[in-house]
Amino acid sequence: MSEYIRRNLEIPFLRAAAEYPALLLTGPRQTGKTTMLKRLMETEDKGRSYVTLDDYEALTLARGDPALFFQTYKPPLLIDEVQYAPSLFTGMKRLIDKGAKPGDFWMTGSQLFKMMEGVQESLAGRVAMFHLSPLSQQEIDPCFEPGVFFADYQYLLARQKNAKPLSASAVYERIFQGSMPALISGKFSDRQRYYSGYTQTYLERDIRDLVSGIDFLKFSDFIRSVAARTAQLVNYRHIAEDAGMNQETAKNWLRLLETLGVIFYVRPYHHNTLKRMIKTPKLYFYDTGLAAFLTRWNSSETLMNGAMNGAFLENYVIAEILKGYENAGQEITLYFYRDKDSKEIDLLLENDGLLMPVEIKKTASPTPGMISSFNALEKAPLRRGAGALVCLTEHLSAFDHSNFVVPVG
Structure with missing residues (x-):
């Protein structure tokens, strides 16, 4: 029997449910959206009814007669897979404007952009929106204190006070295993079979809903080509050549992957005071x-010793930072820095008017020279805050009062 893993997003979601009549929880397939909300129904919000638009009769009613749908399924209500019937948003607006109570309508949806137009037009000012990512290590490992990444020594020390040091092999085991709740909770034990089914069933199903006529054999080649370029600058030409398609198709299919929450972009930090900047995400x-799985690594050991080990470590750290913010219900924009003189900073976080630089290295022996690129921010319009080198060291330390060495975890 699988064990429920408590999500950091539960608290901000419930806070918003006390204020907004409608709440929309988006995110990729299989990240636990329905599981989390059903859990909250059992523990915090008993009496709420549930309907899924995966059910043909419910979907037909929702699309054909939204008013009758809401007479049949009365609030407080959880509507699962609401993206299949965007016509419900107008009916929901009418009920809200007639005096719906805070938290009357909870919704989940897996196809973010497809829903946004209807939500923004019909429910502006009436809905709180959240994004549930795959599990963060804070959620998987109870030793970590909940919270978002922030380059402050005392804060980092408090977050890791109960954490056990991780070896490089343990870090790559986490990278290899992934962060999907069905695997981490023990619901599925065969990782290979799970990811094979995930790509063939869930991704293909959602893609069919968004675009007709896609050749899924070609799409399989495409998504593998994309995975082979994780943590790299986007190069449409190379992706298209590998997958045997034109660049316009590659661009469109990348938009699909972003829409479905499979990939995300980190944008280059750019300002006219910083010259010769790279502008590709x-x-x-x-x-x-x-x-x-898509790049066919068969074990964490071969991944750790393989040609992509640095790219996967960078992807893991940046995804963990992003998931930490999203699963706490907070917005964050991630940037990287690279100029045409090859100076590069893996990640920039903008917080309280400060730029926090983060460098990620596959090393257990950090040196100050590894963060020399931080000096490139001297001409940035925002003041440079404390920085961090995230690496395979086992303990938190510092180069000086404003540059810290943070273990991957």
Whole structure:
């Protein structure tokens, strides 16, 4: 029997449910959206009814007669897979404007962009939106204190006070295993079979809903080509050549992967005071386990010693930072820095008017020279805050009062 893993997003979601009449929880397939909300129904919100638009009769009613749908399924209500019937948003607006109570309508949806137009038009100011990512290590490992990444020594020390040091092999085991709840909770034990089914069933199903006529054999080649370029600058030409398609198709299919929450982009930090900047984004996978499956690494050991070990470590760390913010209900924009003189900073976080640089290295022997690129921010319009070198060291330490060495965890 699988064990429920408590999600950090539960608390901010419940807070919003006390204020907003409608709440929308989006995220990739299989990240636990329905599981989390059903758990909250059992423990915090008993009496709420549930309907899924995966059910043909419920979907037909929702699309054909939204008013009758809401007479049949009365609030407080959880509507699962709401993206299949965007016509419900208008009916929901009418009920809200007639005096719906806070938290009356909970919704889940897996196809973010497909829903946004209807939500923004019909429910503006009436809905709180959240994004549930795959599990973060804070959620998987109870030794870690909940919280978002912030380059402050005392804060980092408090977060890791109960954490056990991780060896490099343990880190790569986490990277290889991935962060999908069904695997981590023990619901499925065969990782290879799970990811094979995930790509063939869930991704293909959602893609059919968004675009007709896709050749899924070609799409399989495409997504493997994308995974082989994780933590790299996006190069449409190379992806298209590998998958045997034109660049426009590659661009469109990358948009599909972003829409479905499979990949995300980190944008280059750019300002006119910083000259000779690279302007191409980098792409990453939310779940490193899926990326490892797609690139055919058969074990964490071969991944750790293989040619992509640095890229996977970078993907893992940046995805963990992003998931930490998203699963706490907070927004964050991630940047990287690279100029045409080859100066590069893997990650920039903008917080309280400060730029926090983060460098990621596959090393257990950090040196100050590894963060020399931080000096490139001297001409940035925002003041440089404390920075961090995230690496395979086992303990938190510092180069000086504003540059810290943070273990991967």
